[in-house]
Amino acid sequence: MANFKAFAGGVAALVLIAAAGAGIWAWRTADTWRNAVADDAVALADIGAADPEAVARGEYIMRAADCAACHTREQGDFAGGYEIATPFGTLVSSNITPDRETGIGAMTERDFFDAVRHGQGQKGFLYPAMPYTAYARISDQDMHDLWAYMSTVAPVRNSVDENGGMAFPYSIRLAMLGWNMLFFDGSGFEPAPGNAQLARGQYMVDGPGHCSACHSPRNALGAEIGSAYLQGAVVDGWLAPEITSNRHQGLGDVSAADVAEYLGTATDGKAMASGPMAEAVEHSLQYLTEDDRLAMAAWLKSVPGSDVARPEQVDPASPEMHGAALQYEVSCSACHGTRGEGMGDLVPAFDGNHALLSENPASLVRVMLEGARAGHSGAKPTGAGMPSFAWKYDDAQIAGLLTYIRNAWSNAGMPVDPAQVADMRGALAARDKAASGF
């Protein structure tokens, strides 16, 4: 018995030490000392006239951070209500208008800093679907300006139950403290020393731009995997491709000027934004200055890439590819060109388009099955449409066509598996191929 007591006592001591350690750890994680620079006296709804220059700068940060993408839906500008499906349940974006009861009107600037940069809101911890993990890098000055801008937003009364659709235990906001302890770094932006343009680009990419929210893969608990920073991930059935210096499926072989043009207009005349990236260009990136876009491009092109390399080319003239080549000519070539040259700013080119060559062809499969609308911008307002081919081709035919365009001309890409097409056809509830006669 004495032995047991000693053993039990030892365990208890260990547990105590661990708990104390965890307490310090938790305290550090939740510590928002950086935000002491913010005013903690005046509520948002009580701010009178804000400095117009600060408001204008704040609007720029709002655009760069793309707040409206999630916080604006039918209920009004910034009034929340956007449902975000996560593997852990459905989240609803909050009302961030200055309405005192249902929005953030009662928050002080300090509360706002704590929410945006540290994920600690007025109802408790925020869920990391809100990219506070990236916004933590936003500078004090930009936060002050953003706050000034928010004071000019019209209040909208719209009550939102943000986490009512989350599954237990994720419905408990405090659980996010544990998540933050594991994955959140609340420190400010520290640029790599040297080049000022690269530093600005890194700040825009990692801070307000929160590019890694989609373009970095996440682990089983939904945290970004730092070692695969910007190396591509699947989000909602779209591939957010690798946007590093990787020369095969990244930006290594694309000029910084072309990357900047893509960000600002939705296309560089070769690759074209569609799906969620089209929205990012439309609502956010086209509003940035050319200098910022060039800085972002320069940073992205400096990021170490994955080791995915150009594979052996599947001979596009081989007998297996014969049917696909014929169908390319019949269904694709009128717009995408008989030599995969595209139509400038209207229709993406295929030859030499690295966006086509990602190891995972999810976006290509999705676009074939559902069709897509090209992103638009003030400079290139067309937003041409790609029709769905689900009714015309079966899984093997779509896989064959995609394998063809990934390997025709100067391209070389991994063959597409018909099983992936079948899976996505089911997941997207896309139409089955129509009967094809005798």
Place this chain on the structure above:
Amino acid sequence: MNRREALFSLGALTAAGTVASRGAAAEMSGYPADMALDRGFLPRAVIPGGQMQVLTDDRQRATVTAVFDRLIPADDLGPSASEAGCIEFLDAQLAGRYGAGAALYREGPKMAGEDALSQSPQFIATPSERYEAGLNALEAWAQKTDGASFADLQPDRKDEILKGMEDGSVELSSEVNTKAFFELLLANVREGYFSDPIYGGNRDMAGWRLIGFPGARYDYRLYADRTGEKLDLEPVSLIPRD
């Protein structure tokens, strides 16, 4: 404003528009995001191996098969009409809006001499009803004159009867405009032999291969400058089988 001024001002407008749109970010609202085709726009294919819907009577089906296979017989150049699926094609057409005469004006009254006045025969009956009456009349006529089913007659005799129907020397019955019925048969067998295979006929694109028609293509830039050359383009169905 004269023509020159008008053109100049148009140029100025275009230039102004270009400059403005180059500079400013802008978002368009109301873009249709859903690019999946509406079901109503999809071609409705005949399902291979389906049951007959209109030509369910064995005798009628044998009669029309016999007629079609004399109009387009099997030979060195290709399969017969029925081998190429023209009966399936016809059945599907008769079961649908074509068979119901959906595009025809069929309200009465039909006046005497109206066919001559319109310079083509007019019908209250739907194409489906005309097939029913016409095939029954042809079979009855063959039984009466030859003592056998039309389908069982020798090819030469079938041709003789069909030629008589075409030139008006054979009248199947007072109820059937025989010449017009022949023209209906001829038009439909051609349609079946040369329409896209998804509609049941032109099986394996035999009709298209016969005449060198390249099928459902719309872009010939690859071939535009290859004049005077036999291209032998592979035909393509609207919904390719493989």
